[in-house]
Amino acid sequence: MTDSAHPSPTAPERYNAKDAEPRWQAAWAQARIYETKNDDPRPKYYVLEMFPYPSGRIHMGHVRNYAMGDVVARYKRARGFNVLHPMGWDAFGLPAENAAMERGVNPRDWTYANIATMRAQLQAMGLSLDWSREIATCDPAYYKHQQRMFLDFLGKGLVTRRTAKVNWDPVDHTVLANEQVIDGRGWRSGALVESRELTQWFFKITDFAQDLYDALDGLERWPEKVRVMQRNWIGRSEGLEVRFALDGRDGEIKVYTTRPDTLFGARFLAVAADHPIAAQVAASSPDLQAFIEECRRIGTAQAAIDTAEKLGFDTGLKVRHPLDPAWLLPVYVANFVLMEYGTGAVFGCPAHDQRDLDFSNKYGLGNTPVVCPEGQDAQSFVITDTAFDGEGRMINSRFLDGMTTDEAFKAVANRLENEVLASAPVGERKVQFRLRDWGVSRQRYWGCPIPIIHCADCGPVPVPVADLPVALPEHVSFDVPGNPLERDEAWRAVPCPACGAPARRETDTMDTFVDSSWYYARFTAPWLSDAPTDRVAVDRWLAVDQYIGGIEHAILHLLYARFFMRAMQATGWSGVSEPFGGLFTQGMVVHETYKDAAGAWVAPAEIRIASEAGERRAIHVRTNEPLAIGAIEKMSKSKRNVVDPDDIIASYGADTARWFMLSDSPPERDVIWSEEGVQGAARFVQRVWRLVSAAASASGAGGADSGLRKAAHKALAAVEEDVERLRFNRCVAHIYTLANALEEALKGPVSVGAADEAAGILVQLIAPMMPHLAEECWRALGREGLVAQAPWPAVERDLLVEDSVTLPVQLNGKKRADVTVPRDADNATVEALVLTSEEVRRALEGRVPRKVIVVPGRIVNLVV
């Protein structure tokens, strides 16, 4: 350091992150200390952050995510675990194709260039990653195994091909899974999705619906919020499927209901617009045909559903009530009935379902209340425009009258299961799920090819395993919209593996969520070329002990991965069914927004913060123009409130960025990135360096050092507890407290031993968060080797126990005094000491306590 104009002989040098960080990164890489061996006998710990899409550059969200994971990895390593902490790239996806279309680059070249940039950025963060296990999902060495598993799943009946109504994204020109449609719009493009009938490959996630639902209860280390979301998405319900016979003609309509108890309240039947019965009637009714088309038109625009009125069309058909063949019910086609759920038909019970009531009131179908709330007089119980959907006693329901809703459910189910219509039971108990099968076909180039060959004679034929991978053709053009694979005749034309006749390859590729559904399993043995997984390795490492990522994957990725593990288990590629034992969803990185007088957004890099009359003001660096400070929002290009990690690392160093990320907010909440906060973190980096330097050169001949030792071990114990629970902001607070104590101690006489011990503990406590600074300090203290390899220090429990304890004394719940008592004094002794205390006697003003409550070690309350 020679940049100081007036170097002081006593002032220690400033810590230079720019010099130290690359130096320690090189030292770690050279010692290969983060490379993990599968045969290491120590207990395993698998920590994983959701791998990034190589979009070009890392952003602050990545910094936060990976900083958290790295703290856990480094801490667990110090605690003696064999830690697996790998990194890879979720490398297939549309942005690569968009870049190809806009700039004429090859998607592969674009992706790998981004990977190179982002890998360098992650390395500059000093993450303790095992780069020897790096994988990219666009590598044929990866997706070949995915194709293999696709074929295995197909063999097990877990993959099917069928024609179905699917969500079509007109902007991205591809199909989307149900999970990828948010509020009727594509999750990436934001375009309103359209409904199209296409032949698609599906993963039969519904085969595991019950297990995926039940196993959520066992995921105790997942946020409750995510479990609730998955439960709702799977949407389990128990009910009865009831067959209604058509009157005056052959046929029946199947209805699924969760309320068979209300069957005597039925007033009508309604079927979906695309129900077969509707089509039959429409064949001879142009009016119904027009109505069905109207429903379809409205139905495609999901957003219209909220405002859409309940509309129906009377088909003229009648069905017989299953509990009374003489009772006829009209059949409507209704716009609110979904073909996709249940049987596509419902029976309408207006009194006990709001939607049915609205419909009934509109078409004058009336209602019959059949469930009377407890405590309500049955005679006067009338429904007008608010349906009653609670529980109660059955009324107007013949043999059910007087039963509870539960009893009535069972009674109806039992009777209809034993009633016969056309040689089959009228009713059947069924469990329904909202979850649909996962459509994985995507009409895009930059994805994993589906390993199927279509033959005119043999139909879809699996590609033989020996022929895998089905690799993407390298030279493709994007000058025409759509999937270039469809136009690549040289790639498409292949002989049928079954009969040898000329055939053509499947041109759809797999949803990129397939790629990310098993990468964590691949990390356990990524070098394997002849199989997706090594059973010994995958069974040993999984489940991932701590998975960290954004809440936006609560359903998508986290549900798909749970399915995929089960499918891998069914095909022998894993012995484990749950991929992630512990899940943590971190909050976003947000930032203030700034606008100039003209209303244009101004980036944080272009402003400085000044304070005038005690008020924060934003000033434009170049023009000195005052700027309006706007709302705090998620970092986004459109609001220009983005801070580039590279800039922060260049000016402050990675440790400062990591420390600030971890310090300011609880990790599950959003963190506000602020210039003041970063500067605070940078100040602390220098302060630690100064303190450690001072401790290293301390030469005091002893003194009252037990306070310092206590502070060090208290901080150590507290950090242990909080880092285990990922409460990094509290770890930071404990570390500050220790730094304050050390600084205080170094001002007076202190023993060299105590100062050295406390400084050593301080360095080890910061090491998981600020690894480079910690190494530099470790060396300054004269310790051997790398702090990254040093075992975690042991807490001396004796130091945590105080000999005497100062108890607050309350009078009627208000604190009036402090009284110091021996630690192990019994309640009577404490009471005596308190009552003789001068302070307490003054506060009592001669009154005698009616009651004395002593909570050992905590508090004393006197009631007067």
Next chain:
RNA sequence: GCGGGCGUGGUGGAACUGGUAGACGCGCCGGACUCAAAAUCCGGUUCUGGUGACAGAGUGUCGGUUCGAUUCCGACCGCCCGCACCA
């Protein structure tokens, strides 16, 4: 509408299973060092009254349980998130 969560100083947030509310950081105010700046250090910082020790009030609002409530219960107000014609 249904489900989940949250309301604490100027600010981000602490407070273990009911036991000293505001730890720790940021900001701000005052001071020291300096020709000056940066850096650093010292003191203060919930509100009200008082020079002061101290007194009173205080965790969205109202009520309850308790010796004692940010914490438990009830009602209400506000905010955030998820789902939403699911039969």
